[in-house]
Amino acid sequence: QVQLVESGGGLVQPGGSLRLSCAASGITFGAYAMGWYRQAPGKQRELVATITSRGNTNYADSVKGRFTISRDNTKNTAYLQMNSLKPEDTAVYYCNADRLSSYWGQGTQVTVSS
Numbered sequence: 001q002v003q004l005v006e007s008g009g010g011l012v013q014p015g016g017s018l019r020l021s022c023a024a025s026g027i028t029f030g031a032y033a034m035g036w037y038r039q040a041p042g043k044q045r046e047l048v049a050t051i052t053s054r055g056n057t058n059y060a061d062s063v064k065g066r067f068t069i070s071r072d073n074t075k076n077t078a079y080l081q082m083n084s085l086k087p088e089d090t091a092v093y094y095c096n097a098d099r100l101s102s103y104w105g106q107g108t109q110v111t112v113s114s
Helices: none
Strands: 003-007 010-012 018-025 033-039 046-051 057-059 067-072 077-082 091-098 102-104 108-112
Touching (some): 018 033, 018 091, 018 108, 033 067, 046 067, 046 077, 057 067
Antiparallel strands (some): 003 018, 018 077, 033 046, 033 091, 046 057, 091 102, 091 108
16 A cells, blocks of 8 residues: 655744655655645645656756755655745645656645744
8 A cells, every 4th residue: 555644844934944754655665756746725736846766856946946855765755845935835735656656645734924
């Protein structure tokens, strides 16, 4: 059974930082591309960042220079370091594992507000 469990969300002030984690089980983690997506109220889910099995990264323009995606294959965990957070970053953040099949976590809420 595949499980992706996100953690690390919460309430943070503008300009603050959060680190999201995605712990995976039931897959050969190192073989999967990992991604973070987000969905704000009333909006479609959008890509935030991805990292391939080889460590190549890709970011949405809106987060470039502020967010960093990484992975630790020894811990079966992907991370999203979010710095200089803005109110428009408020959303539910979802972890995705993608290879021949695609899997999603349950999401973690990030709220950026003063």
